[in-house]
Amino acid sequence: EAQVTQNPRYLITVTGKKLTVTCSQNMNHEYMSWYRQDPGLGLRQIYYSMNVEVTDKGDVPEGYKVSRKEKRNFPLILESPSPNQTSLYFCASSTNVLARGRTGANVLTFGAGSRLTVL
Amino acid sequence: LAKTTQPISMDSYEGQEVNITCSHNNIATNDYITWYQQFPSQGPRFIIQGYKTKVTNEVASLFIPADRKSSTLSLPRVSLSDTAVYYCLATGFQKLVFGTGTRLLVSP
Numbered sequence: 001e002a003q004v005t006q007n008p009r010y011l012i013t014v015t016g017k018k019l020t021v022t023c024s025q026n027m028n029h030e031y032m033s034w035y036r037q038d039p040g041l042g043l044r045q046i047y048y049s050m051n052v053e054v055t056d057k058g059d060v061p062e063g064y065k066v067s068r069k070e071k072r073n074f075p076l077i078l079e080s081p082s083p084n085q086t087s088l089y090f091c092a093s094s095t096n097v098l099a100r101g102r103t104g105a106n107v108l109t110f111g112a113g114s115r116l117t118v119l
Numbered sequence: 120l121a122k123t124t125q126p127i128s129m130d131s132y133e134g135q136e137v138n139i140t141c142s143h144n145n146i147a148t149n150d151y152i153t154w155y156q157q158f159p160s161q162g163p164r165f166i167i168q169g170y171k172t173k174v175t176n177e178v179a180s181l182f183i184p185a186d187r188k189s190s191t192l193s194l195p196r197v198s199l200s201d202t203a204v205y206y207c208l209a210t211g212f213q214k215l216v217f218g219t220g221t222r223l224l225v226s227p
Contacts, residue, residue: 004162033215042219043163043206050213058214090162104170105151105210110162 002027004111012117021076021114023091030096032074036087081118089114123207128222137194141207144188152190155206197225
């Protein structure tokens, strides 16, 4: 089944304790992205990656790191989590229409979400 | 990257047609309009995408006027299960930015 898998789905941690949220997709997608969702603020993009070894900041990158060493994986790293990073996180992926010589905008497939609480 | 503006919320009843309009005044030539649906605690799900005129699929229609400064998502005969948040994006292939969306509540 084509899907984006995030782990963990739920996590409670403490301030300053490094954590990684993993994201993996099995659709051979070039494009991957991380979003956070907070009440009243919609979905905000943290980082995105157009392909392996190519990453770029979204609108709210502060406090986060990402890496894209393999096409299928795009982990989100919180080096020193703080309470304001308590949120619902979503990973998403899509084919990169530009890379495949197509027209249109990338259409995202989302993971089920990871609810993170930082105490 | 065009900023989009949508109504914060809309109410409807089962069986009615719902039209949600999105404004994207600064849409770029290469941008497409894409709509997503999100249920509570789930990731958004793609509904429909278009560039101009009208696009229809099995769940919705998308109307885009010639100037492309706005678009309208049309949901025919909504049911209770259409209660969700609907997001409009006017983007290409890089920064895919979601706004705050439109919360649609369908009542019996």
